[in-house]
């Protein structure tokens with residue numbers, strides 16, 4: 001699943017389209033009616049055609065492409081990624097390279113600048129993602145459910161304050177597993193399955209601990225490590241060589257076996273020897 005650093009990388013690539021115009025849209029004609037509603041249904045794509053792109057931003061794990069009268073709002077979910085026919089970006093994700101397949105293209109946008117024409121494609125094999133066109137009010141409503149960012153970015157849409165240590169402590173002071181709380185985007189935005197596991201490993205805290213049992217010192221350490229792992233991942237872009245615990249067989253610190261167990265449906269990697 002693309003996480004915040006992957007989305008940030010996509011948003012950085014898309015900066016070049018600022019000022020370009022969306023001159024045509026094609027959607028996958030073979031989707032079920034229910035799926036078709038999530039990927040620019042007819043009334044939305046008819047509105048989009050002809051609009052100029054005014055900016056490309058990130059908020060949480062959403063991509064926000066603003067236009068003259070609203071925004072394209074994209075969530076990549078499990079399997080979404082973008083490429084272009086001129087530049088077939090192989091998306092090297094942690095689970096392995098994603099090669100562009102024509103069969104999983106849900107939306108094809110024709111983008112034009114004064115000098116160039118690009119066909120930009122949104123792929124989503126498993127179809128848990130979405131690409132909608134929303135007016136400014138609907139955009140504000142949708143984004144209002146997202147908590148403050150764990151780390152800032154130059155591409156943030158309407159930057160909310162980055163979460164403070166006090167807010168972080170309050171968000172985790174609950175009787176739920178700490179990893180589940182870290183990944184709850186309404187509490188704080190940016191940590192997914194990979195980077196929550198990594199931050200907890202660096203902090204030496206078990207993902208299964210209830211948030212409310214963390215000491216002040218543990219909260220402080222975890223707060224720092226959450227920022228560190230996300231900032232480092234953004235800098236490394238799509239290079240996963242530095243992961244310490246996620247999908248590893250042995251712990252990078254003690255060399256003992258890594259436990260992989262489900263927590264809220266997500267495989268959670270942690271070291272029982274190093275994480276208490």
Ligand SMILES: [Zn+2]
Nearest residue numbers: 251254271274
């Ligand atoms: Zn260990």
